[in-house]
Amino acid sequence: MDTSYPSRIEQDAFENLCIVSELFQQDLNIDTTEAEREIIHRLCILIGTRAARLSICGVAAICKKMGYTSGNCASDGSVFNKYPGFQKRATHGLKDVFGWSCHEKDYPIKLTAAEDGSGVGAAVIACLTEKRIKAGKSVGIKA
Structure with missing residues (x-):
């Protein structure tokens, strides 16, 4: 998984995070629940914030x-x-x-x-x- 993944995940503005769902299903063959997608989305925001602050x-x-x-x-x-x-x-x-x-x-x-x-x-x-x-x-x- 490269930097484009968390970037695309953060850009998912849909309420049900359907882009996150598609990424995980198509690229990783993993089905996710809405709660899991919310956690994944939040984690990507935290990781991006940490990277920016470290930079x-x-x-x-x-x-x-x-x-x-x-x-x-x-x-x-x-x-x-x-x-x-x-x-x-x-x-x-x-x-x-x-x-x-x-x-x-x-x-x-x-x-x-x-x-x-x-x-x-x-x-x-x-x-x-x-x-x-x-x-x-x-x-x-x-x-």
């Missing part, structure tokens, strides 16, 4: 360690870009870590999708690293 741990740790109080963080990947509600859950995770009380549009650290791919991100990091070296600042490497 921001590195961002939050770097921001705290470096003393960043605002900025933008671009994320590359199909889960961030396509999983239902993932970006919003990750953003709310940052809110909880930093204790922001403002409206979401005013969060000082923004998460956005990096549509240009990881190559652009690597180029930006290389440029920023060179800038830090020229300024005599640490780049995390001890010589």
Whole structure:
């Protein structure tokens, strides 16, 4: 079972969760009751929420360690870009870590999708690293 399963399960908006029923019947040959489908649906929401919150741990740790109080963080990947509600859950995770009380549009650290791919991100990091070296600042490497 890949990431598309919980994604499709979460998107099932029907009261009887008929998409969940079809997925389990057609792909896994498992009949489910409505109560089981509700549990499966809720579990997928919890797993997706946990994944989103775990995804921001590195961002939050770097921001705290470096003393960043605002900025933008671009994320590359199909889960961030396509999983239902993932970006919003990750953003709310940052809110909880930093204790922001403002409206979401005013969060000082923004998460956005990096549509240009990881190559652009690597180029930006290389440029920023060179800038830090020229300024005599640490780049995390001890010589």
